[in-house]
Amino acid sequence: MGFLRSRFFHAVLILALAFCLFRFGIRPPAPWSVIRLYMTVVLLATLIYVSADSDSWRNFVRPIRSTLMDPSQRALRYALMVVIPLLLGYYAYTQAAARPQAPPELRAVHPAPPDTIQLRGKPINISGAENPLRKDQASFKKHVAAGGEIYIRNCMYCHGDNLDGQGHFAKGFNPPPANFQDPGTIAMLQEAYLFWRIAKGGPGLPKESTPWNSVMPAWEDRLSEEQIWQVIMYLYDATGQQPRRWETASGGH
């Protein structure tokens, strides 16, 4: 049972456990890109663990050295000389083989909005803009109700009746429609940002997002300015999220 105290065994065990944790311990399954990233970090940390002092490093290297040098390990050596290239070859094949799906791509999660946009010829400030309907607190419920109606008529089919991005058409789109319940979407954005995205839709995305990263139509053709602000109010109200507020500029400038 001496091998249980071997640093080499520890290293293999750590890597195996980490892989099992990342691959099977996270539900729903983590994307492979993330697992690869995590395993690289764990590999780096494991190498540091086994080499952080000289005794440990010698202990770690001993079985490797023995396998490479010891005459009694010749059979194992030959076996590894066959198995390792085969495994690497298989890995290379899995990476290079053609697959019946689009390769993953890097997306800009929140493409940068312009400072101003034109809405039917009217310039609207995006940078620093507040939802004008929120000033009239007495009509808050009325605006939210109107926004809800607009949502159900226009948005629900993709973004879902629970506002979770699981609408009827959602399965047909890549990337799927935004999930407003996710705290990483509208809760991180000012209302003006939503105004820009709704008004200009996919065609209005900047180049960094490439137009095919959203199939959402430009709603400025179908909704009025007030209706867009109303539906934004509904999105926040129905999900219980708070819109991000603008920061005030720091002093001294």
Added chain:
Amino acid sequence: MKGLGVARRWAGLALTVLVAVVALTALPAIAQDAAKEPAYRSFPVIGSRLAVWGVAQLHLNFAAFILGCPIFAVIIEIIGWRTRDERYDWLAHEFVKLTFAAFSTTALLGAFLLFLFVGYYPKFWTYMTSIFFPTYGVYALLFFAETFIVYLWYYGWDWLSGPRKWIHVSLGVLSNLVGTAILFVANSWVTFMISPAGVDEAGALKGSVWAAINNFTWMPINIHRLIANIVFGGTIAAAYSAFRFLSARTDEERARYDWMGYVGNFVALSAFIVLPFAGYWLGREIYAFNQTMGITMMGGFMSWLWIVQAILIGVLFLGFNYYLWLGMERIPGSERYRKFVPPMLFILTIGFIVWATPRTLVVTLDEVRAMGGTHHPVIGFFGVMSAKNTVVNLMILTTFLSFVLYRRANRISVKPWARTGMAVQWAALFVAAAIVVFYGVYGYFVESIVRIGFSVYQVLAVLSCILIVMAIDIPMFKGARSTGTIRWGTIAPRSQYVLILLAVTFTWLMGLMGFARSGIRQHWHVFGVLRDTSAEAVTPALGYAANVITIVTIVFFALVTFIFWLGGLGEKGKAGAHGHAAPVIAGASGGED
């Protein structure tokens, strides 16, 4: 022969000054002529932008080194002066020697960069001159002052020793003040391009040039670069020591460069710990100046750069700690602290994993469907700032703990209150970690604008902890019982490769972050004021940028190696050059840690 060598060096100084004079006095005439010229010219083969990019980055790397290195060189000289320990004086001289070797190259690269701007971007340069012309004279004066002071500092080392040492130290301090002023002036030009101020809609200066200088990002970049220069100087000096360690032929030489590498790394680490805070402030100011620019940087197409940055900074954290742990092997008595290594490594690994988790995952369509959207319901929590701020603060605390353990590795406190002191220190660490974690978790339950403010509490908790622990540690280990002297030179050679890795990683990181800072302007020379209408106005893809930065990093290290080799040639056969015979370090008491 010595006289001839000195004459050559003064000739080098004269050449540098001459280049600067010609370049700076020609500016007004060149700027006037530029108005009649085309807006752009094309640099042969590689294009103007790539030429400017490469030369600017090389210039910046050298400038960062020659501005960062003297900061800690003078501190080490002061320690040597006050403690009368000649080892420090030797070490300070070694650091200044490195600075000195890179000085002319920095100036020549700066002049080359200027010629590239004037020749290939005349319209841009004319505009910048219309705003910043008054600062050119100031810059020239400062540059002359810096050159003369550094030369005097280096060559006057023996002349201004003994009772005149205070004059010599003052020169070192003065060179740092002037160097910092140069940095601030140059930063005003760069930051104006990102966040212009003091100009009207047509881009003309409205009032004083001060308004253009004191723009949104000027002071954050001043502070960020000042700290980063110290880190950079420390890592380059440590890498130089590592090279000398690995090529050393005697134990004495190995011991000397082991110690020098340790000091360089210590300097880099000390400054590195506060660098993320300065970077965070800079990021906030960019957001405050222009939300669009901020989103482009953090959430837009630049966002992937931050994943690369997180990986590189994770490597730096692991590298700094690994070096300290390896270094403890040469300290008798450090065995009792080895048990802390696995838990510290565990925290750093978890921190690294969380920090490197992208906000937007690279996913296939099948994976998107399995996750029920583009955001993973579990991993998604690691992609936001709450998680990242939390783990980076925990990594800083862990690294600080590594240092504290290293510091006391061969010492046992004899103070009667030592037990209480240590209890308070541990309590401070746990309380700081608890505050960091509390605000990290709480950040998920509040709106963004409130969450942003939490990072300030986290930073304050960490800084307070560092201050409290050190305030107790220093008196607690004063006059401590030693468990043995540090065996300098016996550190495992792989530690020296870590030092080189740290220098390369930091250089690469600086280049990439420089691309982020510059790239967020997108198709603007001066954001929102002067548009880049050249054929190369497109913002390059990250892969292209990474390749460019990699090549620049390789060229930089090739140049640095060549320059240091040249510097070493002059020292060969002159062991006592400038009266600085190398001290014997092996078996030193370890008082320097």
